[in-house]
Amino acid sequence: MANEKRRVLRSQAWFEGTGAKNFANRSWVRSRGVPEDHFDGRPVVGICNTWSELTPCNSHFRDLAQHVREGIIEAGGVPMEFPVISPGEMLTRPTAMLLRNLCSMDVEETLRANPMDGVVLLMGCDKTTPALLMGAASVNLPTIGLSAGPMLNGSFRGKSFGVKDAWNMAADLRAGRAVNGDFEDAENCLTRTVGVCNVMGTASTMASMVEALGVGLPDNASIPAVDARRRVLARMAGRRIVDLVREELTLDKILTRQALENAIKVNAAIGGSTNAVIHLTAVARRMGVELDIEDWHQIGRDVPTLLNLQPSGSYMMQDFHEAGGLPVIIRDMCEAGLLYGDALTVTGKTLVENNANAICMNSDVIHSVADPFMQNSGVAILRGNLCPNGAVIKPSAAEHRLLKHKGRAVVFEGQEDLNLRVDDPNLEIDADSVMILRNCGPRGFPGMPELGMLPIPAKLLKQGVTDMVRISDARMSGTSFGAVVLHVSPEAAVGGALAVVRDGDIIELNIEERRLELHISEEELQDRLAVWEPPAAAANRGYTKLYIDTVNQADEGCDLDFLVGKSGSDVPAAQH
Numbered sequence: 001m002a003n004e005k006r007r008v009l010r011s012q013a014w015f016e017g018t019g020a021k022n023f024a025n026r027s028w029v030r031s032r033g034v035p036e037d038h039f040d041g042r043p044v045v046g047i048c049n050t051w052s053e054l055t056p057c058n059s060h061f062r063d064l065a066q067h068v069r070e071g072i073i074e075a076g077g078v079p080m081e082f083p084v085i086s087p088g089e090m091l092t093r094p095t096a097m098l099l100r101n102l103c104s105m106d107v108e109e110t111l112r113a114n115p116m117d118g119v120v121l122l123m124g125c126d127k128t129t130p131a132l133l134m135g136a137a138s139v140n141l142p143t144i145g146l147s148a149g150p151m152l153n154g155s156f157r158g159k160s161f162g163v164k165d166a167w168n169m170a171a172d173l174r175a176g177r178a179v180n181g182d183f184e185d186a187e188n189c190l191t192r193t194v195g196v197c198n199v200m201g202t203a204s205t206m207a208s209m210v211e212a213l214g215v216g217l218p219d220n221a222s223i224p225a226v227d228a229r230r231r232v233l234a235r236m237a238g239r240r241i242v243d244l245v246r247e248e249l250t251l252d253k254i255l256t257r258q259a260l261e262n263a264i265k266v267n268a269a270i271g272g273s274t275n276a277v278i279h280l281t282a283v284a285r286r287m288g289v290e291l292d293i294e295d296w297h298q299i300g301r302d303v304p305t306l307l308n309l310q311p312s313g314s315y316m317m318q319d320f321h322e323a324g325g326l327p328v329i330i331r332d333m334c335e336a337g338l339l340y341g342d343a344l345t346v347t348g349k350t351l352v353e354n355n356a357n358a359i360c361m362n363s364d365v366i367h368s369v370a371d372p373f374m375q376n377s378g379v380a381i382l383r384g385n386l387c388p389n390g391a392v393i394k395p396s397a398a399e400h401r402l403l404k405h406k407g408r409a410v411v412f413e414g415q416e417d418l419n420l421r422v423d424d425p426n427l428e429i430d431a432d433s434v435m436i437l438r439n440c441g442p443r444g445f446p447g448m449p450e451l452g453m454l455p456i457p458a459k460l461l462k463q464g465v466t467d468m469v470r471i472s473d474a475r476m477s478g479t480s481f482g483a484v485v486l487h488v489s490p491e492a493a494v495g496g497a498l499a500v501v502r503d504g505d506i507i508e509l510n511i512e513e514r515r516l517e518l519h520i521s522e523e524e525l526q527d528r529l530a531v532w533e534p535p536a537a538a539a540n541r542g543y544t545k546l547y548i549d550t551v552n553q554a555d556e557g558c559d560l561d562f563l564v565g566k567s568g569s570d571v572p573a574a575q576h
């Protein structure tokens, strides 16, 4: 370690020197049983932990953190594990998305305030990944992302059972095709281990983004949570971060425009979640990299979907791992010239070097660029008078007949109205109707919940209807599917056109032309907006008020406006 003493590390401002403050800083850390030589100029590495029993998907992180810690020590660094709030997808009310930005602030301020030279981010459940990336991007230390890994495949009565199967079973229940007992029996068969949802939902999409961005190590996305190899990955992340600090490879050298373009393409190739559009936009804007939602169309449109995974396909994450995982897709896409293979990653090598030896073990799970699972099926960005700043749809998840569709609007004012009326036998609706849900955007709900996959009315389910055009300013779960138009921007609560759609209005969706139109005249639209009154704010105090007052729109990443950009890691010292 002798020659490291001359290197000026951020942590040395805390630990090196003879002042009373340096003494106190060392002394207090030594209260944990840390020997004197830990202050000889070794890189101090934070392990940012979203462990929580309230986030079951991340509940193995105390174990995983131990393996990161061992790796850090092996490489000559000093680990400093710390908790941040953990917005878990299932339990958090009203939606974990509301807390994503709060978590990112926790990460940013904790990193800035403390003696850390680099950080390993432990993230898994949906919002924990973007929150940690956003916070870390605003500080810009050397950073490695380590994901939770997926649950093992669910297994129910001898068959694989994923989240999509569970949603289908719930619809069968409402249509009277399944019995409650089956549903209850399936409950513990779906989630038989810790880890993130076992399909290509938002969590595994974001874990894949971490890998594609080069912020995570190869195989980060798919090694199951309980597989010993994930512990090895954790240990390797611990070892590598210490070198990353020594090499001064800060996050901005990895998280570049090229890396984000790679991520957009990989998202298309894996049939990734629509939530990635919002999260990567927010991360890019923290980092100061230009990224417009239009880029999702321009960059992703010609990329075929290679992966046959639920919700777009049929397999699950464990199958993906056994077939070779994301390295196979990245290698194939690099060879086809679809990715910037020379993008630098946290291994210190390029994307193409990291993945050159990946072998596909099951071509029914991982198809190839030459023989894709689906053509041109990434995220489509729509425009039109109903969404002048954009809306998002995942065409691969929609029934083909609805990709070009005209129908009469049936409007729901919000979640409560929807729950109240959707199964009313007297609701005037048919299979060609266009279901509208409003006041569920970032400011309106607030927090932009995953309500976009409106349930098909029970009476239509009974007729065998399995998909309808649904439009909202909400998001949808990465495990959801259907002809679902999301993220309509501007949202209804800020006076977007969605606010003044009426029952019976004709709405046209044309995916090929990327259009979403409300068929009324511009004059009529302006007349309606002129008499529109904004809904009352949902909160007048606390974090929720801060969120309502400052959240930006879906096309801007739903960040708080004052959090866009970086603060960096320089913080002046002061006495207590």
Ligand code: FES
Pocket: 057, 088, 089, 090, 124, 125, 126, 195, 196, 197, 201, 203
């Ligand atoms: Fe946590 Fe799906 S609920 S990953």
Ligand code: MG
Pocket: 089, 126, 202, 450, 476, 477, 478
């Ligand atoms: Mg979700």
